[in-house]
Amino acid sequence: MSNQKSDSGQMQDFRSLPGHLIRRLHQASVALFAEECASLDLTPVQYAILFAIGESPKIDATRLSEQVFFDRSTLGAVLDRLEKKALVVRSASATDRRVKVLTLTAKGKQLVKRASPAVLRVQERLMEPLTAGEREQMQQLLSRLAEVHRGRETGPKLDD
């Protein structure tokens, strides 16, 4: 007796835990994105940032980080890369010398537009195993959970 495990009472297998499944699904999602956008040299994170800047030109990095739900530190590094690829321009704000304002270049705008169908294909492939009704359910549950946990993603910076 007292073999190896099974004496603790609640040794749940991590494989069935939501956290683990979500991590796996996230990995699959990123992998699909990489596959579909291979020729565009674009990551999911970079797409979201480009899209959000396109939506709100002259946005500053802090506001942007709230829009896309990243931490400001991470965002800085991503913007460096986007700037190096000439997709984004960072220019000084006229009113506040602390802030640097973000705008898409023509190349950046074009890339968002070109990537758009590939991004949709990723979502379709990701959810393909589900029926239409299940997809709807999933979407709904994900939205609600994300909304409730909003602000937990990137520190205690709630608001808006």
Next chain:
Amino acid sequence: MSNQKSDSGQMQDFRSLPGHLIRRLHQASVALFAEECASLDLTPVQYAILFAIGESPKIDATRLSEQVFFDRSTLGAVLDRLEKKALVVRSASATDRRVKVLTLTAKGKQLVKRASPAVLRVQERLMEPLTAGEREQMQQLLSRLAEVHRGRETGPKLDD
């Protein structure tokens, strides 16, 4: 006319896309884990690895990477850290001199056991916004998606 966007026809807002929602939920999940396990100095990834080694002592890194669904490169770095924290021992295999075999130390076993309730609390808090039925649904959908996309997580290494 031809204002700024709205002329492409399928400019889907990334915020409602499953991929984006899954990323956010993953972030929330990791944040909750960090919160619950702060005193244990343990990440979700490290917990899964420790658990899996506890389950299959003397497992090698490649087999382990299939169990926990990480890439072998990533796993190496994580094992370095676990070894440095004296939770895991890497020893040479007797039969195959290429492989290094993994075992939990007493400290490692103890930590898995101590972390277990915190890990369950993370799952509860993560899914708390949902009703029991919805939680069931979610679990089911996540499992199916993860299963179907299995192998996409860490390259084209199917099998088992």
Next chain:
DNA sequence: CACATATATTCAGTACACGTACTATTTGTC
């Protein structure tokens, strides 16, 4: 047994992701 092939691990390089701390401003207050 020599050799091509396959496998186990590691390493280098790139890209998220977060906390903390530091600098430059700005703003609110007296």
Next chain:
DNA sequence: GACAAATAGTACGTGTACTGAATATATGTG
């Protein structure tokens, strides 16, 4: 208008995550 508190951006340190290459060893074939 000097000064404390808040804010924008950046830098650093740690920890995933994956690709591709390099190294070591093992295995199958002739």
